[in-house]
Amino acid sequence: MYKILIVEDDEIIAGAIQKEIRSWGYDARQAEDFEHVLQEFASYDPQLVLLDIGLPFYNGFYWCGEIRKVSRVPIIFISSAADSMNIIMVMNMGGDDFLVKPFDLKVMTAKVQALLRRTYDFGGKTDLLEHRGLILNVGDASFSYQGRRIELTKNENRILQTLMEQKGRIVSREALMRRLWETDSFVDENTLTVNVTRLRRKIDQAGIRDFIATRKGAGYMIGEEP
Template sequence: MFKIMIIDDNKELQNEIGNVLITNEYEILKPRRFDNIPQIVKESKVDLILLDINLPYDDGFKICTEIRSFSKIPIIFITSRNTNIDELMGITLGGDDFITKPYNTQILLARINSLIKRAYPNNSNMNTIEYKDLKLNILSSTIEHDGKTEELTKNELKILHYLLINKGKIVSRVDIMDYLWDSSMFVNDNTLTVNITRIRNKIESIGLKDFIKTKRGQGYII
């Protein structure tokens, strides 16, 4: 799975973009400090950066220049500054794309997808997730462990994928149902219970027990 860093001091917008990216199967990183962004980029191993221009400490242009001194990671400027000079500076200093606010979500996703495909043409990490000896293959909708394979339904795939991208965190039942709703699927409380049970049974059938744990009154955690 590709990891995208959202560098924007507007927390509401950071969260909004982050939720869209998670729904579309990206992992995200949202820095809360802006005094040493290039160092955070070095340490985080992200695959793409969404970068605002107006930031505390250094502006986006300077940050882009510093990142370009050590990395060719794709950078998309997302900013309310919409003059030709701003766009020219962004591209000249090493940005790969320039999108002005307010932006169309689908256009933003299309630009991100296109840039990632160009930057990582031979990378298949967006198609599989591996965690605790379980391999989830998103393209074939299967899980694998120790040479054994089980097929997942569309709902099962979405639920397990959502739990995996939130690994180590408790995910509430409401969060899962909201996520499926955003993905144009609908499940009620009883259907979710049935799907979780089926996922657990399939994971256990390939040799992994207690992979999905229930936190009573809170939700599930992997």
């Protein structure tokens, strides 16, 4: 089921959009924290975003730029300002389409369906995982933090993915090695230690301390928010 994030601060409009989208069998969620839209985006990991231009704290152009740092998910802007400058800005910022308020909900749904088909009929879904502001993009083996993108090796990507998927739980070294063997890479105890050390260094250098904790004799874990 495709997931669609609605970033619209008018509750009546957002509610109408959500109801219409759900009536077509899609999952839809309204953004609630307009100061931290990127974290909501990463947590929900939608396949499409409906994004208003005029928002509290930061406008839609800002959030489009932040999303584009971590994802190529299709974005449809919605706004009552349909002047040519706004439309040009939408395209330059990486938007995929534009809806002018007030718009017919059926037209909106048709645009959503067409964009989903064009995007996903020939490609796969991008998986995002988020914790403490760090956003892991499993699809392209990188993580982002405060606008900075860091590339990971295949093993580092798989280790971080496994730990983030099991957030709050201890993952044994044996479990991590089994996960890495799934990629046809033979990993022994020493190799795993080296990979975890390098991964930690990259996360530390990005500005996040103590992201991966060691549980002596048990394994590694990513804990809750500090």
